[in-house]
Amino acid sequence: MARILVAHGSKRGSTAEIAEWIGETLRDDGHHVDVTAAKDARDVRGYEVVILGGALYAGVWHKDARRFARRHAEALRACSLWLFSSGPLDRTASEKDIPPVRGVAAWMSRLEAAGHATFGGRLDPEQRGIVASSLAKRMAGDHRDREQITAWAKDVSAQSG
Ligand SMILES: Cc1cc2nc3c(=O)[nH]c(=O)nc-3n(C[C@H](O)[C@H](O)[C@H](O)COP(=O)(O)O)c2cc1C
Structure with a gap:
């Protein structure tokens, strides 16, 4: 079983909750899991697996996720790293695999991440x-697909020994 850190960059709390759900699934599988806001994470050494997630705002990953990636780059390259993004305010993330936005794709290759998923927001x-309020008039709602998130976490779990 692995020591796993789930870190999140979240402005309005929904990405933080996704991180908690991922943490629950991994704990159910017997892993030792810490879930934390990316800005509060001090040291990532000691974790064999790190999952880093961020909300998408105007096509960019939440700044706390970006800062975390930058600050811990060396340690992250040494562990098994998985990334996720949350954002789409419709069913698209449940219906198909949405590739990472450009900035996140760059982090994926720089940090040699094992995988990425996009979840609804x-x-x-x-x-x-x-x-936000004008966007909410058209697109308000909870588009997070807990089944999809759990399945992804199970997949990470299975690949985490
Ligand atoms: C001003 C604004 C801009 C957004 N831009 C994007 C975007 O570019 N791509 C996307 O997929 N979602 C976008 N979203 C949706 C958010 O990513 C979504 O609400 C997400 O769940 C927010 O996460 P949080 O609650 O952790 O902050 C945007 C939302 C707002 C309010």
Whole structure:
């Protein structure tokens, strides 16, 4: 069984919750798992597997996920690394495999990540903020597919000894 860190960059909490769900699945499989906000992670050495996820905003990974990748690059290259993104406010992420956005694809190759998944996102209908509230008028809802997330976590688990 592996020691696994799940770190997340999340503005409105839905990516953080995905990270918790992934953590639960991995724990159920017997792994030792810590789930943390990426900005609070101090040292990633000591984990055999790291899962790093970030919300997508305007086509870019959440800044905490990017900073984490930059700060811990050397240690991340030495472990088994998996990435995920959350964002699409429709069913597309459940229906097909959505490739990483450009910036995340660059991190994948730089850090030699083992894999990536895109999960649907969530937006509150009562969202505040000019851009977010106008987006929410059209696209509010919870598009996270827990079955898809669990299946992905199971796959990571199976490849984590
Ligand atoms: C202003 C704004 C911009 C967004 N841009 C994108 C985007 O470029 N691509 C995408 O897939 N989702 C986008 N989303 C959807 C968010 O990624 C989604 O709401 C996600 O679940 C937010 O995660 P969080 O709750 O962890 O912050 C955007 C949402 C907002 C409010």
